Every structure is written in structure tokens, then in C-alpha cells.
Amino acid sequence: MNLTENELEEKKIQEKINKAIDSFENIKFDAGAGAGKTYALIESLKYILKTNVNRLESHNQYIMCITYTNIAKNEIVERLGNSSIIKVSTIHERLWSLIKDYQKQLVEIHPIKVKKELENLKNKLEIEKEFKVYRNFNNKNEFKNIIIENKDIFYSNIDKKSTPFKKEMKTFLNDNYNELLKSIGNFKKIVKTIYKIDNYQTCLDRIIKNHKKYQSIKYNSKYNSDILHKMLISHDTLIEYSLEIIKKYDLLKQIIIDTYPYILIDEYQDTDKKVIEIMSLLSEHSEKIKHNLFIGYFGDTAQNIYDKGVGNEIDEIHPNLKQIDKNFNRRSYKEIIDIINKIRKDHIQQVSIDNKTGGSVEFYYGEDKQSFIEKCKKDWNINRQNRLHCLVLTNKLVAEYSGFKNLYKQFSETDYYRKNFKQLKDELLSNNIMKLGKIQNLFYKIIKFKKDTENPKTPITEFLNTDKVDSNFTFTQLKEIINIFKSIQGNSLKEYIKSIFEQYEKCHNKDFKNIINELMNLEEDSSYQSFFNYLLNELFPNPDNEESNNKITNLLQINFKEYLNWYEFIKEEQDKEVEYHTYHGTKGKEYENVIIIMKNDFRGNDKKFSSFFKNIDNPKDEDIEEFNNTKNLLYVSSSRAKKNLRILYLDDISDFKEGIEKIFGQLKEYK
DNA sequence: ACCTTGTGAATTTTT
DNA sequence: TTCACAAGGT
Numbered sequence: 001m002n003l004t005e006n007e008l009e010e011k012k013i014q015e016k017i018n019k020a021i022d023s024f025e026n027i028k029f030d031a032g033a034g035a036g037k038t039y040a041l042i043e044s045l046k047y048i049l050k051t052n053v054n055r056l057e058s059h060n061q062y063i064m065c066i067t068y069t070n071i072a073k074n075e076i077v078e079r080l081g082n083s084s085i086i087k088v089s090t091i092h093e094r095l096w097s098l099i100k101d102y103q104k105q106l107v108e109i110h111p112i113k114v115k116k117e118l119e120n121l122k123n124k125l126e127i128e129k130e131f132k133v134y135r136n137f138n139n140k141n142e143f144k145n146i147i148i149e150n151k152d153i154f155y156s157n158i159d160k161k162s163t164p165f166k167k168e169m170k171t172f173l174n175d176n177y178n179e180l181l182k183s184i185g186n187f188k189k190i191v192k193t194i195y196k197i198d199n200y201q202t203c204l205d206r207i208i209k210n211h212k213k214y215q216s217i218k219y220n221s222k223y224n225s226d227i228l229h230k231m232l233i234s235h236d237t238l239i240e241y242s243l244e245i246i247k248k249y250d251l252l253k254q255i256i257i258d259t260y261p262y263i264l265i266d267e268y269q270d271t272d273k274k275v276i277e278i279m280s281l282l283s284e285h286s287e288k289i290k291h292n293l294f295i296g297y298f299g300d301t302a303q304n305i306y307d308k309g310v311g312n313e314i315d316e317i318h319p320n321l322k323q324i325d326k327n328f329n330r331r332s333y334k335e336i337i338d339i340i341n342k343i344r345k346d347h348i349q350q351v352s353i354d355n356k357t358g359g360s361v362e363f364y365y366g367e368d369k370q371s372f373i374e375k376c377k378k379d380w381n382i383n384r385q386n387r388l389h390c391l392v393l394t395n396k397l398v399a400e401y402s403g404f405k406n407l408y409k410q411f412s413e414t415d416y417y418r419k420n421f422k423q424l425k426d427e428l429l430s431n432n433i434m435k436l437g438k439i440q441n442l443f444y445k446i447i448k449f450k451k452d453t454e455n456p457k458t459p460i461t462e463f464l465n466t467d468k469v470d471s472n473f474t475f476t477q478l479k480e481i482i483n484i485f486k487s488i489q490g491n492s493l494k495e496y497i498k499s500i501f502e503q504y505e506k507c508h509n510k511d512f513k514n515i516i517n518e519l520m521n522l523e524e525d526s527s528y529q530s531f532f533n534y535l536l537n538e539l540f541p542n543p544d545n546e547e548s549n550n551k552i553t554n555l556l557q558i559n560f561k562e563y564l565n566w567y568e569f570i571k572e573e574q575d576k577e578v579e580y581h582t583y584h585g586t587k588g589k590e591y592e593n594v595i596i597i598m599k600n601d602f603r604g605n606d607k608k609f610s611s612f613f614k615n616i617d618n619p620k621d622e623d624i625e626e627f628n629n630t631k632n633l634l635y636v637s638s639s640r641a642k643k644n645l646r647i648l649y650l651d652d653i654s655d656f657k658e659g660i661e662k663i664f665g666q667l668k669e670y671k
Numbered sequence: 672a673c674c675t676t677g678t679g680a681a682t683t684t685t686t
Numbered sequence: 687t688t689c690a691c692a693a694g695g696t
Contacts, residue, residue, distance in 0.1 A: 069685060092686045162676060183675055221686060235686045270685080306684055394683075412682095421682060421687065584683040603682065604689085633683085 006328060006353045013326050014040060017296070018047050020322055021262070026283060026295040028268070028314065028321040032348045033303065033340065033639030034331025034590060038072075041065070041266055041298045042079050045086055048262050048294075056085050056261075064260040066091045068270045072588070076266070087260075091275055092235055095242040096219050098256060102245060106217040109244050111207055113237070114228050118200045121193055130186045131193070133179055143180070146172060147191050148198060154191060159415060159542040199229035217241070224422065236272075243274045246281060253285040257293050268297035269304035269311050276310045280318040297321065302344040305584060305632050327351055331590050332642050333359025340639045342663045343631060359643040363660055365653045366670030369597055372648050373578065375670075380593050380644050388578045389591040391637050393602050395425050401580045403565035410555045411440075414539040415548070431572050439538055442520065443493070447567045449519055450496060453485040463515050477511065484512050493563055494556035501528040583637040594641035599650040609634075610651065613659030 020027045021044065031037040048063055049056075056062065065088045067073045076088050087094070099106065125131045137143065147154060150172045157168040162184045169181060181187055206214040217231050219238050226234050233241065246252055263279065265271060279295050286293035297314065304311035315321065329337045329350040334357045341349045366372065373390060382388045392398055399408035408428065411417055417424045427437030436444060452458040460478055484503055490496030504516050505527065516522065520531065532552065539555075540548040568576065581589075583596070600610040605626065612630040619627040638645060648670060653660060661667060 071685095090686065185675075224686090238686085308685090394681090396682090419687075424682095425684085582683060587684085 004354075006351065010036075010326070010328060010353070013324065014043050014047075016324050017044050020324070021048055021294055021296070022051070024292045024294045026297075026318075026321050027324055028297045028299075029324045029326070030300055030348055031298070031326040032300055032329065032344065032350050033635070034329045035300075035326050035350065036328070036330055037298055037300065037326070038076065038079070038266070040326065041264060042076065044264060044296060044298075045076075045080060049083060049085055052262075053085060061085075061258070062087050062260055063262040063264070064094065065089075065264045065266065066094050067266040072266055091271065092219075092221060092238055095238055095275075099242050099245050099252075100219070102249075102252065103216040105245055105249065106241060107207060107215060109241055109248075110217055110228075110231070111204055112244075113240070114200050114204055117228060118197060118204075121197050121200075125193060130189050133182065133186060134190045137180060139176070143177065144194055144198070147194060151195065156542060158188065203229040203231075239272050239274045243278050246278050250285065253282055254289060254291070257282055257286050257289075257291050261292055262294045262296075264296045264298065266298055267303075268299035268314065269301050270299070270306055270309040272308050273310045273313065273317060276314055276317045283318065300348070302346065302348070302632055302635050303587070305587070305629060305636055307629075311628075328353045330354070332639070333357060335359040335361055336639070336641050336643070336645055339645070339664060340635060343635045343638060359641075359645075361641075361645045361664060362668060363647045363649070363664035364668045364670040365649040365651075367650060368670070369648060369650065372646075372670055373595060376593070376595055376644075376646055377577065382577050382593065384577060386592060387576065388593045388595065389586070389640070390578055390580050390595045390597065391583050391586060391640070392580060392597045393583060393599070395429055395582060397597075398429065398580045398582055399566075402569045404562040404569065406558045407555075407562045407566050410551065410558065411539075414551060414555075415541060416539045429569070431570060433570070436570070439535060443563065444567065444570060445519055446493070446497065446500075447563055450488075451567075453488070480509060481512055481515075484509060492557050492560050494553070496560075497531065497556070498528050501526075501531065583633055586640050587636055589640055590642055591640050592642050593644045594637075594646075596637050596645070596647045597650065598647055609649075610653075610656055613653075613656035616656075616659040616662055 017027065017029060017040065019025075029037070029040060031040065045063060045065060063086045065076060065086060067076065067088070067090055070090055073088055073090055080086065080088070089097075125134065134140070153168060153172065157165055160168065165184055166181055169177075169187075173181065180190065203214065214231060217233060219233050221235070223232065223234050226232065226237050228237075246256070263282075265275075265279070268276070283293060283295055295318075297318075301312040301314075310317065325348055327348055327350050330353045332340075332352070334352045334355060336359050337350050337352050339361045364372065373388070376382070377388060380386070380388065390401065392401060396408060396412075399405055411428055412421070412424055423437070426435045428440055430436055433441065433444060449463075452462055460482065463481075484507060488496065488499045488503060490499045500516060504513060507513075517526075520526070522531075535552050535555075536543050536548060539552065543549070598609055600607055602608045608626070608630055611623070612627060612634070615623070615627065638647075647664070649660075653667070657667060
């Protein structure tokens, strides 16, 4: 095989990495978008395995490879093939496996954090103005005892409006407490704070007393926040405790080093600073005890778009890393590469590996996004095989463009998601059905059922394939079920579900009932009303009035087309011409044709993009973090494109026109 | 003049 | 969950 000059150069870079591996010299490998970073990581893993397999095996040693996401982990495992020596996992999985057996030490660390949180809360009570009435209140102890006694009443009424809430509180608080109840907002804050303080104090007591349930820490990756007083920690605290415990115990450091003499970190720029600190500690310790340890960071600082990620601070936290760069791009046409080089404007300036030309980059300003998208579809001959990917800033917009605006809106306005907004993205928009919320999953199943029953090509076994249904059917029995399916009708989700229950209630076909029980996770003999109440209780944990009822009804009466659009979005149906994503969500992906819809503001910063372009040559010191974040976001989104890239800026650009032109060249107005 | 309440609009990602 | 604002109360 004849290698081109560039391919030879690429080989040389891998040899550099291999050399560093041989001499246990820690490296930071930077490779821009589409450079083949994962490829280099996998080649490195293979190299370590090839050259050390016997030694590692005989010493019970492993190669650690940690990633930021499960998706990345699975991709590496898939490309690597099976190996018992290489342990690929997410950062959190690995850290927990390293520390979870040191419960005694963890329970020593835990109270430090609890005490700190406790101090914070007490401090708030002393200082913040919401707590002023409480500070001036005489009988604090009595108040505390009463509200702790009535915790249930407090929480079951917490969503009520001021007047009814006050009325409920007055069932156990006499007139002495009127002053505290004056402002309901403050009252709720005060009470919640007192509950928390009490929880933490009880927890500390029980740890000291060696209470049964307080002798170990648990990590639950499914929860998004700590429940410290129940000894439950979540993601961030896992990292925090890992650092603490590794910092404190040299023996643990040695065990890790001796078990994993090779540690490779994927997408280091997204990795939490504390994890880098852990690596730095291990590296220091390995020198001290003279045991070999190789640490390799693989990533790209210009693609750091999350605040917690270490980004370019890595050199301060883990000094003396050998820098290896890979300045190739094997993804995009030359026209795209030129632009993304101008965005990052750093030491990584990519060269096209095959000099492919014929792509295009154009920057427009204008307002009519829909017709802009239509024009791009025409210009680029978009069809189901040659798809268009459109990037917008928020999930709300993704929902809107994908044709289920109201569905998103109504879910986001339920009490449950008002309180747990962060979960909405996963539970409504995840392509992974397992991640969908309970209600969304139920809706998904019902729509799938509708589609399947209406599609004559669906084999009847599709519906019978459950434990609950006896699969030995006669022809007549099958025919009866199919006839019942046919009689289910409805022009909205509400009508359709009502129709299902009409059949369910009036017919005596046991198998049909079982199919529906299975579909809806129902107990025997349910009704539309019980289904409705289920939705109500899930989405409005404390339903107190007609309003919650109406909101559920509205949710079920959204135009059916929106539900179908949503279903297709979740299923990632392959016959779509245009797909919508958030800028952030496209990380690691690549698409032939990309449109980026851009505007001034994002996330409370009303000048995010405008001030980026305005200050493109000399960003102000105080804004440098935000500036870099915007730059990286622009880099990540633009570098997804392989061939065609168009950006449409929705706001007035006259103030920062030159800034844009420095990167994208001549601007065009879109009318 | 100040406080309370209700409302509407915001909210990228992963574990 | 947080912020900003308007309306209404004291």
C-alpha cells in the first residue's frame, strides 16, 4: 500500500505516542474536530496491550480507559473488541469501583461535608433577609418542634396558593406565629431550612452512634442530587469524595497505580478538574514510590463547552505533560476546514488529509428561518439519503422545529417539570426509550400500539408476545382480537385512549384485556378515569384544583400530529429529510449538510454571540471565560459539517459585522 | 415607600 | 428553579 505524505505523517504521530507510552511519559494529545482522536486512543490501547500483555496478565494488572459518557464508552468497546485487560468505563463507574470498598474511610469523610452544609444553612439563617422574621422570633425551639411534627401537612400543601396554604398552616400554628406566616414565600424557605438542618443533625448523630443505616455511603447514578442525610451521594460528590480519599490515603494511591499502570482519558477537556487533580496526585505518587505509571489525556481544548470541564487549565493542575498534536482533519472538505481553523485560531491549525474541495460555507443574516431552511434543501438536493441537519440553541426550539411545540410546552408547564426542569430534556426528548419519563414512555407505547394496529403489515404476534397473554390462539380468537383493534378510533390521544377503554370495559375478551393491561401497566379492570388520575398524580403530585385537571386534558387534546411528530423524533425515523439538534447535542457527530440558526442571546446572556463577534480580536479580560465558551460552541457546531455549512443570524448584525466577516468572509442578507 | 403575591419567561450537557 | 416585573396591600 502506498501511503501519502499526510498518511505517513499521521503514522509518525502515533509513533510519538507509542514512544511516550514506552517511557511512561505522561502526555496530552490534542486533536481538533474530525482528526481521528478516538482512532489514536484506540491505537494507543492496542499498542499497550500488544507490547505488555504478558506482563500485565501475570501481575493482574489492567489498562484503564475512562470516558465522559456511556455512548463514548460503548463506541470504544465496540471498536476495540473484547479484552479482559483493558477496562473501559465512564469516569464515575471507575471511580466508584475504586473507592466503594473503603466504606470506613468514606464514612469518615462524609460528616465533613455534612457539617459544612450545616454551617452554610445556619449562616443563611443568620444573614439573609428572608430569614429576618425568624431571627426576631422568640420561641424558635417550640416552632421547630411543631413544624417537624407537621411535616406531612406542610409538604402536601406546599403547592397551594398563599391564602389556602395559610389556612392549612393555621390548623397547627396559633396566632403567635402570625408574624412568621405573613410572607408565605419566606415562611416556606424558613421551614425547609429548619427541616434540612434537623436532617443533617440527626444524620451526624447517627453516624457517631454507629447506627445501622449510617455505616456506609451509597452512590446512585440515577439520582441527580445528593441526599446527604440518607448517606446517598450523586455524581459530583462521588468525584469530590474520590479526590478526598485518594488525597488522604497513600496506600489507596499505590493500589490504583499498581492495578492500573496505564490510564487513558478520553475527551479530557470535559473532565472535571477534580479528576485531573486525582490523576496528578497519582502521577506524583508514582514518582515517589518509583512505580511506573502512564497517563494519557486525549482531547481538544477548543471543544470544551461545559463549565465544569478542565479545558485549558489542565496544564496548571497536572503539570509537565508532553504535548502531542495532530493537525489533520479527515472529516471535512477544505472550505470547512479553513473556516474552523479561523474560529479556533490556536496552535492547532488543521490540514485536510486528502485535500477534498467542493464544499461551501456561507453566513447569512435575516429573519425567515423556515424559508431559509427550504432554500437550503433545494440548493443542496436534500432527500432522505442526503439529509440536512439544523442546529438550534435550545431544546424548546428543537421541539418547535420538529413539530411538537405544544407537547413540549405543556409538559414543561406541569408541576412536576416546573420543579424538575432539568429532567425534561431526558424524559421527553431522549432517543433512548429507557430514559423517557413514565408518562412519556406510556404515551410512546400507546402511539406505537396505534401505529402497529393500523399497519396491516404488523404481525399479530407483535401484540401477543407477552407473559400475560396465552399464545395458543385459534384462528377465530385471533380474528376477534383484530376486530377489536379495528374498532378503536380517535382523532386525539384523549379520544383514542377513551376508545381503548370503551372496548376494554364492554368486551369480554380476556386476551384483549391482557394486551391492554400490559400496554398500559394496568391493574385488573381499570378505567379511563383511573388512567387519567394516574397522569394527574404523576405530573401534579399535589393536585389542588381544576387547573391541574384542565392541564392534563389539554395535554391529551394536543393535535395528534404533534404526538406523531414526537414519536418519530424519539424513534429517529430514518426517512426524515431534516433533523434538528441543539448545538451542544451534536458533539462528536458529523453531518454532510449543516445549518446553524444563531442569534444574540443564549441562557440569560443577551449578548453572547453578538459580543463574541464584536470583541473577536481583543476580548475583555473579565469576559474571557464566556468568550472562550462561545468560541468553543461555535467551533463545535461549525465543525460538524463535512461538506456544506450555512449560518443564519436572526438579529441585527450591523454592530459586529466586521467580526463575523473576519471568520466567515462576505456576509449575505437573506430576504 | 415597602412588602407580598402571582405570573410569565428563561433554563446547553453528562454522570 | 430563578429572575424580573406588575399589581395590589399596608
